[in-house]
Amino acid sequence: MTSTPSGAISLTGRIERWPIAGTFTISRGTKTEAVVVVAEVSQGGLTGRGECVPYPRYGETPEATLQAIQALRAPLANGIDRIALQAGMAAGAARNALDCALADLEAKRAGRRIWNLLGRPAPEPRTTAYTISLGTSEAMAEATAKAAHRQLLKIKLGGEGDGARIAAVRKAAPRSELIVDANEAWTEDNLAANLAACADAGVTLIEQPLPAGKDAALARIRRPVAVCADESVHDRGSLAGLRGRYDAVNIKLDKTGGLTEALAMADAARALGFEIMIGCMVATSLAMAPAMLIAQAARFVDLDGPLLLAKDRDHGLRYEGSLVYPPDAALWG
Numbered sequence: 001m002t003s004t005p006s007g008a009i010s011l012t013g014r015i016e017r018w019p020i021a022g023t024f025t026i027s028r029g030t031k032t033e034a035v036v037v038v039a040e041v042s043q044g045g046l047t048g049r050g051e052c053v054p055y056p057r058y059g060e061t062p063e064a065t066l067q068a069i070q071a072l073r074a075p076l077a078n079g080i081d082r083i084a085l086q087a088g089m090a091a092g093a094a095r096n097a098l099d100c101a102l103a104d105l106e107a108k109r110a111g112r113r114i115w116n117l118l119g120r121p122a123p124e125p126r127t128t129a130y131t132i133s134l135g136t137s138e139a140m141a142e143a144t145a146k147a148a149h150r151q152l153l154k155i156k157l158g159g160e161g162d163g164a165r166i167a168a169v170r171k172a173a174p175r176s177e178l179i180v181d182a183n184e185a186w187t188e189d190n191l192a193a194n195l196a197a198c199a200d201a202g203v204t205l206i207e208q209p210l211p212a213g214k215d216a217a218l219a220r221i222r223r224p225v226a227v228c229a230d231e232s233v234h235d236r237g238s239l240a241g242l243r244g245r246y247d248a249v250n251i252k253l254d255k256t257g258g259l260t261e262a263l264a265m266a267d268a269a270r271a272l273g274f275e276i277m278i279g280c281m282v283a284t285s286l287a288m289a290p291a292m293l294i295a296q297a298a299r300f301v302d303l304d305g306p307l308l309l310a311k312d313r314d315h316g317l318r319y320e321g322s323l324v325y326p327p328d329a330a331l332w333g
Helices: 062-070 073-077 082-088 093-110 137-146 162-172 188-200 259-271 291-295
Strands: 010-026 029-043 046-052 130-132 152-156 177-181 205-207 226-229 248-251 275-278
Touching: 010 062, 010 073, 029 062, 029 093, 046 093, 062 093, 082 093, 082 259, 093 259, 130 137, 137 152, 137 162, 152 162, 162 177, 162 188, 226 275, 248 259, 259 275, 259 291, 275 291
Parallel strands: 130 152, 152 177, 177 205, 205 226, 226 248, 248 275
Antiparallel strands: 010 029, 029 046
8 A cells, every 4th residue: 555645644543441341360360451552544534443452471561562553653654555564563462453454444445345355255253252261160160151152162271270170161061162271371290181181071172281482292292182372373483383282373463463464374374284263362343353354264263352341342343142243344344
């Protein structure tokens, strides 16, 4: 995309805070609000939007992310496009917001949906996971029982006592498909026992059991349940090193630095034989909308971020039970 007679692209950004319904707990801690950064790019009376979630796990803060976005004002005004952005900015939350905002603006300028411009199939509704936060076995079983009508549940685990947790969860939701996310909390010492407990509970997939960079044991152990890389995978450059350790990869736009790289990464991962999971941070529908393009070819879809909020933004994604529908043009794309 280059500058046009309608004028140069202008850029604004802001930090937003969205209360979570209750609390959201994983092995690294608890939070009560989703802090997101929104980028807006405008040209000729049209505005494209993108939303990202800075992740402390990767050294990101909302303030630094906003500064990184605002630093692109001059390059955008000078005509840098979405493709050039990939080389001009490191992968991460800031580039995600800008990449998705530019894609949204492209679609608005063309008067077409973004998937048509990208040559991708029109997205269809997909079944999304619903997350059960980490807690005591009793608390998790109670939360699971309330969500047992859902087809796919994502269970946050965190180390000591995980065998009892997953057994209690399975008892509370005997018919739901279960995936587990350990968020790097397991060790080589308890890996085999936790894998076995998950297998006994009929778990389909386990995300990131061991810390990134300390996951070599996954290549040496029999894996009775498929294992998915999350913190160990970021973009296409990190895929090759996962072979033999992981069976699937969790693609998140905040890690890939936007939809552009996420689509390329999904294609590359499938070519290497990995199953695809599309994941999210706790955020509004504006962050989920671009990920719906990846969801079309994903075996596992985890785009429940808005369901965990006390309130979503206007024109949010439509959720019917566990089905999530593609975004309206009023939201994105």
